[in-house]
Amino acid sequence: MPKTSKSKRRSLPVTARSSAGSAVPLPPIHVDGHEKVIIDTQSLASLPLVGKLGKSSTETRRRINHFHTLIKEYSKLAALRSKAPAPEIDEKIECVEREMAQMGGLDWYQKASLLGQCKSRGxxxxxxxxxxxxxxxxxxxxxxxxxxxxxxxxxxxxxxxxxxxxxxxxxxxxxxxxxxxxxxxxxxxxxxxxxxxxxxxxxxxxxxxxxxxxxxxxxxxxxxxxxxxxxxxxxxxxxxxxxxxxxxxxxxxxxxxxxxxxxxxxxxxxxxxxxxxxxxxxxxxxxxxxxxxxSRPESTESGHFKKKMLYSAAGRNNFSIVI
Ligand SMILES: C[S@@+](CC[C@H](N)C(=O)[O-])C[C@H]1O[C@@H](n2cnc3c(N)ncnc32)[C@H](O)[C@@H]1O
The missing domain is CATH 3.40.50.150 (Vaccinia Virus protein VP39)
Known part of the structure; x- marks a missing residue:
């Protein structure tokens, strides 16, 4: 039986808390000499489960998609803040955090995703x-x-x-x-x-x-x-x-x-x-x-796959992977 480290020491970064009690994103860290923005999903984990699972799979999917949008928004704002900190950005970040908290945070998101794994849903x-x-x-x-x-x-x-x-x-x-x-x-x-x-x-x-x-x-x-x-x-x-x-x-x-x-x-x-x-x-x-x-050792070089527009048509999303 594997032991769980749930209630034990986390090897994860510690999340700071604001006076309002909401989770505060961590400052950017440096990895391999490059600044990386921490998307503080860990802070979401500590938010209480208050959100409801959707009655139908379509409704649950809609809420999950909205949660994804909030995560992306959060990342963009965190990136902006790491380049040029400003009170307006902090306010926007708090807004996004509040909305995530209202939905139930990461805990809600995981339970909703688990529901999506039911046999009846694929x-x-x-x-x-x-x-x-x-x-x-x-x-x-x-x-x-x-x-x-x-x-x-x-x-x-x-x-x-x-x-x-x-x-x-x-x-x-x-x-x-x-x-x-x-x-x-x-x-x-x-x-x-x-x-x-x-x-x-x-x-x-x-x-x-x-x-x-x-x-x-x-x-x-x-x-x-x-x-x-x-x-x-x-x-x-x-x-x-x-x-x-x-x-x-x-x-x-x-x-x-x-x-x-x-x-x-x-x-x-x-x-x-x-x-x-x-x-x-x-x-x-x-x-x-x-x-x-x-099949062969990874290439450690970065900078090969920047965000490059492949399709400019309207209605497409902005998902990308950068190396
Ligand atoms: C949509 S769920 C996917 C669940 C499952 N693997 C599936 O296929 O349905 C995404 C999960 O990835 C976890 N996750 C995201 N980033 C992670 C990381 N850096 N390390 C470990 N887990 C992570 C989230 O906490 C969340 O529970």
């Missing part, structure tokens, strides 16, 4: 991945596959495959016992910084010492509002994968079919740049699934 995306792993013969490879499930809403996603899959489920805001509370982008920092928990039980860094055979980023990259941090997520995956390891990426279909800045071809070019070979791609009415194999 099931969770692990059901697409498992047959692919079997096709590759990985179920009889000998020794269990180490699988990192990022943004796991349930620790039972791979329960049927427990004989050959060893899952490490993580999330920013653990929804149940057995899901480790951990920011994917912080993995490795503890190892480098030599951080340890207050007592040994708190420290889950040992879970990440060995590379993973499979990493799942299902509907997680689109959760991040900042295109650079989306790119960081893909880079982090390549860092944590074993040679020939597999990356399972799921995005809402509109991110690749209706964006001004991203389509399947560009996503493939980004993946190849990172040393990922595309094994499989599948679009459903709502989702785009990709399976990649790490």
């Amino acid at each position: 099931g969770d995306t692990s059901r697409w991945l498992v047959p692919k792993l079997r096709d590759l013969g990985l179920h009889k490879r000998g020794g269990k596959l180490r699988l990192l499930d990022v943004g796991a809403l349930s620790c039972l996603n791979y329960a049927k495959e427990r004989a050959w899959v060893d899952v490490v489920p993580i999330d920013l805001n653990s929804q149940e016992q057995g899901i480790y509370q951990q920011d994917f982008l912080d993995i490795g920092k503890q190892l480098v910084d030599g951080q340890t928990g207050e007592d040994e039980d708190d420290d889950i860094s040992h879970l990440f010492e060995q590379p993973f055979d499979v990493i799942c980023l299902s509907l997680v990259v689109n959760f991040i509002g900042d295109p650079v941090r989306r790119g960081d997520m893909l880079k982090q995956a390549t860092r944590l994968l074993a040679p020939d390891g597999l990356l399972f990426l799921v995005l809402p279909l509109s991110c690749v079919t209706n964006s001004r800045y991203l389509d399947d071809e560009r996503l493939l070019a980004i993946a190849q740049h990172l040393g990922l070979e595309q094994l499989s791609m599948h679009h459903t009415a709502k989702l785009a699934h990709y399976l990649y194999r790490l």
Whole structure:
């Protein structure tokens, strides 16, 4: 039974609180010499569950989409503030935070997303991945596959495959016992910084010492509002994968079919740049699934994939991934 770090030390940044009690975003940090804006999704995790799940899946989807819009708005404002702090920007940020809080924060968002995973609403995306792993013969490879499930809403996603899959489920805001509370982008920092928990039980860094055979980023990259941090997520995956390891990426279909800045071809070019070979791609009415194999060490160079307009037509969204 995996231990959860939910009530224990977090390897996540500490969230400051304003006098009004609302979460205050953290200042930008510097990674590899570049300033990165922290999209303080962690602060959302601490907001109370006050929002309601929609009565119909359409209503829930509408609210989830609105939450995504608020995350993007939040990221833009945080980026602006890091360049030129101003009281008006702080006010706008507080407004966005308040609206998120009214909806129920990250906790509400996760519960609504979990509802979307019900069998009656299409099931969770692990059901697409498992047959692919079997096709590759990985179920009889000998020794269990180490699988990192990022943004796991349930620790039972791979329960049927427990004989050959060893899952490490993580999330920013653990929804149940057995899901480790951990920011994917912080993995490795503890190892480098030599951080340890207050007592040994708190420290889950040992879970990440060995590379993973499979990493799942299902509907997680689109959760991040900042295109650079989306790119960081893909880079982090390549860092944590074993040679020939597999990356399972799921995005809402509109991110690749209706964006001004991203389509399947560009996503493939980004993946190849990172040393990922595309094994499989599948679009459903709502989702785009990709399976990649790490075929060579990642390229560490940035600046190759800036935000570049591919389609200028009106009505398209602005989803992009920047490397
Ligand atoms: C839409 S849910 C996706 C759930 C599930 N993977 C699925 O396919 O339905 C996105 C989840 O990703 C989590 N998440 C976002 N960024 C993360 C990060 N940096 N580290 C860990 N979890 C993260 C959020 O907390 C949220 O629970």
